[in-house]
Amino acid sequence: MYINQKNKQDTNGFASAAKAIPTTKNLILKWNGLFVFALLLLLSSCDVSKRITYFQDIQGKQITTSSDEHPTPEIRLRPEDKISIIVNSKVPELTALFNLPYTSRILGSTSENVSGSNYGTSGYTIKTDGTIDFPVLGLVQAAGKTRDELAAYIKSELMDRNLVNDPVVTVEFINLQFSVMGEVRAPGSYKITRDHITLLDALSMAGDLNIDGKRDNVLVLRPDASGNMIAYNVDMRSFETVHNSPAYYIHQNDYIYVEPNKKRANQSTVNANTVESVSFWISVASFLASMATTVSILMIRWGN
Secondary structure: OHHHHHHHHHHHHHHHHHHHOOOHHHHHHHHHHHHHHHHHHHHHHHHHHHHHOOOHHHOOOOOOOOOOOOOOOOOOOOOOOEEEEEEEOOOHHHHHHHOOOEEOOOOOOEEOOOOOOOOOEOOEEOOOOOEEEEOOOEEEEOOOOOHHHHHHHHHHHHHHOOOOOOOEEEEEEOOOEEEEEEOEOOOEEEEOOOOOOEHHHHHHHOOOEOOOEEEEEEEEEEEOOOOOEEEEEEOOOOHHHHHHOOOOEOOOOOEEEEEEOHHHHHOOOOOOOOOOOHHHHHHHHHHHHHHHHHHHHHHHHHHO
């Protein structure tokens, strides 16, 4: 009788132990849930990388750009542009006549600029008819010319009229600018101090795009000679697309707009919950964990 009771207790003990050990089916279900969750995270990270990485077409490659195929344009002056023009020569007394007065930082103080520096110099605003009123020479056509072309024209006129034998003419920009708006770190207006400022330079000056800025659709709005706006869409993920775009070199009065992605746009709505949001993935993880727990309980009961 004692032996039979002991055998019965041993049998019950083995049964309890068997219940405590997870079945193979339960383990498989749990690992499947973890695998699905990890796969979703991996796919999401790959998709995000494709959306935010610049120049994906040149990674691991060497690309040579040709100036013959893509000539570098210089900025052409327009009405309402303000420029400075400095004339220098071996005889400063002669060139002083052609230089506008120097404007000092001290209010109300002026002096003649004969040093050749345009720092603080008064400028010429190009009229609506495209001309400026230059000392002695009179009306000079400036609109449509580059800085070098305008400087060469003034130099030629001074020499042809025997006004200055060896003039050195320098033309600089004063009020030319472009604007960057949208999803960048430092939106605002930035001065154009030289030719050949690129879209990459412009975005760098604005602190680069925020993580929520769309790289595949940067918009450049450019006014033409008639005042109409021309729109260019640039995909920053492709170097070839960026370099071949007419908007690659920035012009005066360009507007650059970086559109927000869906995550950023949805932040203006109540309880936005998208695939790109952290709350979405927390919800997914919670759902999968609940499903795994529920299936495990059902399998245990089914096994019993």
